[in-house]
Amino acid sequence: MATYPPVQADSRVKAVLGPTNTGKTHLAIERLCAHSSGAIGFPLRLLAREVYDRVCAIKGENRVALITGEERIEPKEARWLLCTAEAMPLERDLAFMALDEAQLAADRERGHVFTDRLLNMRGREETMILGSSILEPMVKALVPEAEVVTRPRFSTLSHTGALKLSRIPPRSAIVAFSSEQVYAIAEMLRRFRGGSAVVMGALSPQTRNAQVALYQSGEVDYLVATDAIGMGLNLDVTHVAFAGLSKFDGVRQRRLTTAEMAQIAGRAGRHQRDGTFGTLAGTGSHDAAFTDEEVYAIEEHRFPPLTRLFWREPEPRFDSVDHLIADLEAPPRSPELVAAPEAIDLAVLKRLAEDPAIAGTLRSKAAVRRFWDACRLPDFRHQGVETHSRFVARIWEDLRRGALGGDYVAGAIAALDNVSGDIDTLQHRVASIRSWAYIAQRPDWVIAKDEMAARARAVEARLSDALHARLTERFVNRRTTVLMKKLGPDAALLPVRLEGEEVQVDGEAIGTLKGFRFVVDATLRHADRKLLLAAAERHVPALLAERATDLARDLADGTAELTLQAGTIAWDDQQLARLTRGRSLLSPAIVPDAALDSLPAPARKNLVAAIEVWLARALEPLAPLRKLEEATTAPEAGPELRALLIRLVEAGGLMTRADSGLDALDKGQRTMLARLGLRVGALDLFVPGMLRPAARIAWRALGGGKASLPDAAMPPTLTAAKHALPPGYRALGQQWLRLDMAEKLLRDAHAARIAAGRRPFALDPAKAVSMGLTTASYAQLLRLAGFQPLVPRALREGAHGPPTPLTWRWRPPRRQAEPEAPAPARRPEGAFAALAELVR
Numbered sequence: 001m002a003t004y005p006p007v008q009a010d011s012r013v014k015a016v017l018g019p020t021n022t023g024k025t026h027l028a029i030e031r032l033c034a035h036s037s038g039a040i041g042f043p044l045r046l047l048a049r050e051v052y053d054r055v056c057a058i059k060g061e062n063r064v065a066l067i068t069g070e071e072r073i074e075p076k077e078a079r080w081l082l083c084t085a086e087a088m089p090l091e092r093d094l095a096f097m098a099l100d101e102a103q104l105a106a107d108r109e110r111g112h113v114f115t116d117r118l119l120n121m122r123g124r125e126e127t128m129i130l131g132s133s134i135l136e137p138m139v140k141a142l143v144p145e146a147e148v149v150t151r152p153r154f155s156t157l158s159h160t161g162a163l164k165l166s167r168i169p170p171r172s173a174i175v176a177f178s179s180e181q182v183y184a185i186a187e188m189l190r191r192f193r194g195g196s197a198v199v200m201g202a203l204s205p206q207t208r209n210a211q212v213a214l215y216q217s218g219e220v221d222y223l224v225a226t227d228a229i230g231m232g233l234n235l236d237v238t239h240v241a242f243a244g245l246s247k248f249d250g251v252r253q254r255r256l257t258t259a260e261m262a263q264i265a266g267r268a269g270r271h272q273r274d275g276t277f278g279t280l281a282g283t284g285s286h287d288a289a290f291t292d293e294e295v296y297a298i299e300e301h302r303f304p305p306l307t308r309l310f311w312r313e314p315e316p317r318f319d320s321v322d323h324l325i326a327d328l329e330a331p332p333r334s335p336e337l338v339a340a341p342e343a344i345d346l347a348v349l350k351r352l353a354e355d356p357a358i359a360g361t362l363r364s365k366a367a368v369r370r371f372w373d374a375c376r377l378p379d380f381r382h383q384g385v386e387t388h389s390r391f392v393a394r395i396w397e398d399l400r401r402g403a404l405g406g407d408y409v410a411g412a413i414a415a416l417d418n419v420s421g422d423i424d425t426l427q428h429r430v431a432s433i434r435s436w437a438y439i440a441q442r443p444d445w446v447i448a449k450d451e452m453a454a455r456a457r458a459v460e461a462r463l464s465d466a467l468h469a470r471l472t473e474r475f476v477n478r479r480t481t482v483l484m485k486k487l488g489p490d491a492a493l494l495p496v497r498l499e500g501e502e503v504q505v506d507g508e509a510i511g512t513l514k515g516f517r518f519v520v521d522a523t524l525r526h527a528d529r530k531l532l533l534a535a536a537e538r539h540v541p542a543l544l545a546e547r548a549t550d551l552a553r554d555l556a557d558g559t560a561e562l563t564l565q566a567g568t569i570a571w572d573d574q575q576l577a578r579l580t581r582g583r584s585l586l587s588p589a590i591v592p593d594a595a596l597d598s599l600p601a602p603a604r605k606n607l608v609a610a611i612e613v614w615l616a617r618a619l620e621p622l623a624p625l626r627k628l629e630e631a632t633t634a635p636e637a638g639p640e641l642r643a644l645l646i647r648l649v650e651a652g653g654l655m656t657r658a659d660s661g662l663d664a665l666d667k668g669q670r671t672m673l674a675r676l677g678l679r680v681g682a683l684d685l686f687v688p689g690m691l692r693p694a695a696r697i698a699w700r701a702l703g704g705g706k707a708s709l710p711d712a713a714m715p716p717t718l719t720a721a722k723h724a725l726p727p728g729y730r731a732l733g734q735q736w737l738r739l740d741m742a743e744k745l746l747r748d749a750h751a752a753r754i755a756a757g758r759r760p761f762a763l764d765p766a767k768a769v770s771m772g773l774t775t776a777s778y779a780q781l782l783r784l785a786g787f788q789p790l791v792p793r794a795l796r797e798g799a800h801g802p803p804t805p806l807t808w809r810w811r812p813p814r815r816q817a818e819p820e821a822p823a824p825a826r827r828p829e830g831a832f833a834a835l836a837e838l839v840r
Contacts, residue, residue: 013122015102015129015139018151019301020266024130025051028098031128032080033058038096039081041088041117043104044231045070046205052082069378070437071457085113090121097123101231102131103259103306105138108250111310112340118142120314134259137305141336155269157262159295162281162288163241166192170221172239174280175264177226177247185243185280186224186475195476196222199229202382204430206464211471220476227256230264240268243280245288258297258304261290265298311337318368321353347385348392349375358393361400373442374399380434391435399445406447412436413452417459419466423474426467433460498543501572515574516544516595541598548596548603552610562611564618564701569611577611579702585650586626588702590615621698624677624689625653631676641669648678652699653690654727654739660685681743682750682785683730691728691740699727716741717772732777741771745778746785753787753810760790760807786810 016024029051032038042048045068052066052073065078067087074081081089085099099121105114118129119142129139129146139146165188168174174189174196176182182200189196197215199208208228215223216236227247229235242264246255256264269275277298279288290298297303311334316327328346331339349372352358362368374396379388398404416433419426437460440446440453497504501512512519518540551571554560563570567579569590576596579588590612596604631637632645640661648655662680665673670680679686689695693714718729718736729736745768752761768778779789788811792804 012125013127013129013143013146015131015136015143015146015148016151017129017131017133017136017139017148019132019153020263021154021270022151023154024151025100028100028128028130029054031126032096032098035096035123035125037079037094038098038123039083039088039092039094040098040100041083041085041121043085043101043110043114044205045084046208047100047231048082048084049205049209050234055080055082070434070441070460072441072453085110085117088117088121090117094123095125096128097121097126098128098130100130102129103135104131105135105309106306108310108341109343112312112314112343115309115311115337116314118309132259132263132303133301134303134305137307138309138336142309142334153266153301154272156274157265157269157299158274158276159290159299160239160276160278162279164282165189165280168222168241168280169239171237172221172241173223173225173229173235173237173267174241174243175225175227175229176243179226181243182224182226183475189222189224190475193222195220195472196224198471198475199223199225201226201228202427202431203467204434204460204464206461207430207467207471210464210468214472214476224475227260227264229267230260234270235267236270237268238273238275240265240275240277241280242278242288242290245279245290258294261294262298262301262303308336308338310340312340312343316372318365318372321349321359321362321368321371324368324372325350325353344379344385344388345376348389351385351389352393352396355393358396361396367400370399371396377435378438380431380438381428382431395439403447404439404445406452409436409440409446409452410455413455413459417462419462423467423470426463426470430460430463430467433463498547503540503543513540513543513547515572515576516547516593516599517574518544541600544598545600545603548599548607552603552606555610555614558617560614562614562618564615564698567702569615577608579615584629585702586619586622586629588615619698619702621689621692621695622702624687624695625649625699628653628676628678628687631672634672636668637672638666638669640664641672644673645676648685648687652696652727653687655685657681657683657685679740679743681739682746683742684739686728686739686743688740691738696728714738715772717777730781732773732780735772735774735777737771737773737777737781742781745771745773745781749782749785749787749808750810753808760809762805762807782808786812 016027018024025047028040032040033055040048040051042051048066048068049071052064056064059080062075063077063079065074065081066072067074067081067083067089069084069087081092081094083089085104088097088099099114099117102114102118105111105118107114118139121127129135129143133150136148136150139148165174165185174185176185179200179202182198186196186198197211197220199211203211212223212235214220223229223235223237242261245261246253248254265275265277267275268277279290281287311332313327313330317323325346328349329339352371352375353362358371362371374392377388377392377395381388395404398408413433413436416429416436418429421429433456437453437456440449440456443449446452498513501514502509503511503513503518551560555562560571562576567588568575569577569579574595575593577590577592580591582589590608592604592608592611596607599607628645629649632642632649637645644661644665647660657680662670662685673680677687677689679688690699691714696714714728716738718726720731720734720736725731725736729738730742748767749763752763755761763782765775765778773781782789787808790807790809792806795803
């Protein structure tokens, strides 16, 4: 039998039962987040993903995991797990555990999985079982310690009888039980109502989400679906119409049970909004119709209770295939449980075990266990035992020797990476890639598991997008939807609005608004173009004015994001204005882009004023430099200081001392420099405020800096690179040191020199090491500033003791300009000289 973590004596088990729209799942999510750890098992990967997104918003992505057969997102710090029922980690010690739609324990194909979770899934502190009220007798019999809580439905569900398709109200879901019937109904809705979304179990979760979003957004008012919508999808549906009341359950064609009818009809009306259900009339002699008893049962939520659940041994023996099959077919020991019908995994196991070539490979317990894992590969393609067995047999050829070959897996995934074809072709490819996504998630089946899993997910995403596009193209006529809703021939009556960058005429995209430039949709048909563009031309100026007003307001609030780079101001990657030289480099003039000329004059004036305010705010980090610029007009500065300040401003507040002409300044001018905040260092002159990242970024964006910053944070030291020395740093061999850090080190060195008088002195390298400087770089900095090392004498042969520390002395360096590059030697003139040059 299975081995599970111990459960505390005071651990609570609660069964929350009731019809649809009772908030059971919402309650489970609240309880999950209230505990230190936990997991919820869902019947569908789609539901697990939906709740995963909700819990991530509460707890953070790095603490929440999504575990399904085909997808595994499991951060190291994950403590809250959202899973499919089959993928629940029962062996983990978690504070909270919950199972959703537990009544599926009576399902022929998957019931044994839900029964096992019902019996063995326990949280350390709390366990929650969610499901229909029909499960209550089974819970009381199999989990006697459980507290049963029944929740009423939030809204009323009423029967409205049969309606023709033309009379079905908007915001309705029409439910059919075959893909042919789904397509036929969707086609009729496309012709007469503009279209519908399509939801079927054969679609991938991503395609189903996209189709549901198509309906939820209001782009279409109708949803055509199979009974796949009955399992927990939250939809804005007011009416559910049944196109039929029977389905094929894998064994026979049968009428739906009242509980199944209620599960589907319960999609109508969510939260406090009432819903209705009925049937679809006009489909011929086989029109579906509810009996009075079924209507009463659905409206009053009264259904026959479950009297048995399907069970299969969850931990069979693996010492031989015969024992494995015997355990999987063993009858349960409880009267409330019955042996599960032969599921496809067991059928595949028995079919392949009869093959002598395969049976000969199953000689160890580990091999039998691994073979059973291969047989449990879900049949996503729904092609039956024979075809699925051949696929599993091919997989087993590699698995029995180790792992699947990387070339084989990559080739199989690449063969499915084709988005061409019709709806049925794409559905088949989606089902096939889901098989490979499942295989790639197995921890020991595939070489380079993470890479193959990422490839499979990427292909599934592309195929799902293509399938959604095909479904929308076939079953949604957007032009019909727009033109049917128009009010008379006047295009001005068609509502025009902006969705992000998309300009829509009554919900139909006719172009995009990039910044303040309108670009017409090139795919518009000629028949619709004139009408829709007439509406756009009437309304686009107003949209531009509204966008300009909103942007001006956001700029004033500081919530808008503009960019300033190389003298260009942009918004949403679109140029708004460019900068030209104004009174000075630090006071540029704004030239609005030509796209703003289409704005009404008041809106344009307000936007330009807002941009000017934003620019002033963006250039605030340059305030120390602007202070130097203002001082250039002071009469007491004198020509020498004025020339120095002008050069400093043009250099961005940074200059080497040797190039500065500082020695030509008198004492008063030096005092004025200090008041302006200029730091006069041993090697450089710099404004400390201009060594901050924000100031350097603003200076570069203004066009004043040619060299880029290798690190926007401007750390104390950088490793020398091939590109030019960045502003604000001094080159020291293999390293670059920020100017203010260099000045700190040299100031400490001079303090040690003064304290030592005329004697040689030692320097503590601790501060240099803390800045990241190497010994060689530190020594080069000291030598540049005039410090000379005195190498101590080596110990005499045979002498012992600590070595004499390295000491320094200082000799003032000559104040001269840094050497210029030598001028090229003058070439000798004459014919012989030219000949010699050619020979070289």
